[in-house]
Amino acid sequence: MGLYEATWGRAFAATYDRGLKATEEAGLGQMRAELLAGAAGGTIELGAGTGVNLDLYPEAVSELALVEPGPHMAKRLRARVAASSREAQIIEAPAERLPFESAGFDTAVTTLVLCTVPDPVAAVAELSRVLRPGGKLLFIEHVRAEDAGGAAWQDRLELPWRFFADGCHCNRDTLATLAASSFEIGEVERGRTPKAPPIVRPLIRGSARLKI
Numbered sequence: 001m002g003l004y005e006a007t008w009g010r011a012f013a014a015t016y017d018r019g020l021k022a023t024e025e026a027g028l029g030q031m032r033a034e035l036l037a038g039a040a041g042g043t044i045e046l047g048a049g050t051g052v053n054l055d056l057y058p059e060a061v062s063e064l065a066l067v068e069p070g071p072h073m074a075k076r077l078r079a080r081v082a083a084s085s086r087e088a089q090i091i092e093a094p095a096e097r098l099p100f101e102s103a104g105f106d107t108a109v110t111t112l113v114l115c116t117v118p119d120p121v122a123a124v125a126e127l128s129r130v131l132r133p134g135g136k137l138l139f140i141e142h143v144r145a146e147d148a149g150g151a152a153w154q155d156r157l158e159l160p161w162r163f164f165a166d167g168c169h170c171n172r173d174t175l176a177t178l179a180a181s182s183f184e185i186g187e188v189e190r191g192r193t194p195k196a197p198p199i200v201r202p203l204i205r206g207s208a209r210l211k212i
């Protein structure tokens with residue numbers, strides 16, 4: 001484990017839930033619940049973090065695989081799963097190399113993750129491999145601002161923010177990444193991350209289907 005991971009990475013995971021509390025209460029939690037109501041069947045979540053989504057999955061989810069490569073996040077995730085009535089498998093692997101056979105899942109979920117994975121194109125390609133044709137991707141992601149001024153600030157502050165926020169790239173155009181992939185984008189709502197710094201406010205939430 002590197003110095004960053006052993007120090008700031010550990011602190012980031014330890015304070016993650018507290019740091020997001022106001023944002024969750026001001027609307028993100030509600031957005032998560034609405035999004036996850038659409039999950040069904042075998043479901044895979046990338047970058048599950050501390051497991052904020054765990055108890056929001058509906059009964060229609062038959063099996064749940066939570067992918068989380070960060071050791072400090074994974075530790076908290078294991079504790080959350082152990083305390084929950086929702087059964088889930090935890091896989092400590094990167095989204096770019098998923099240890100699953102092809103076409104095995106019905107639903108995939110990413111919330112605030114495609115900003116952080118080192119290679120979002122590879123992660124989305126892996127999702128399209130492990131989902132069955134026609135399978136559903138549900139996402140909430142903060143993204144690149146649509147206005148030039150906002151995007152310029154995201155570009156300027158990308159490096160210090162990435163250091164502060166455990167690898168998060170505040171300026172990623174995740175919708176463009178999805179649009180260039182094997183997914184067909186469905187309904188997408190553009191909104192704002194409540195009670196968040198301006199550079200991580202622009203938000204998209206919606207779904208996409210793996211092209212058949």
Ligand SMILES: C[S@@+](CC[C@H](N)C(=O)[O-])C[C@H]1O[C@@H](n2cnc3c(N)ncnc32)[C@H](O)[C@@H]1O
Pocket residue numbers: 046047048049050051052067068069070073093094095096110111112113116117118119167168
């Ligand atoms: C901002 S947190 C989001 C956590 C959670 N999904 C949520 O909605 O609160 C980003 C997560 O992505 C994880 N992550 C970083 N690199 C990753 C990778 N290559 N594959 C999968 N997850 C990754 C981090 O460890 C962290 O848990």
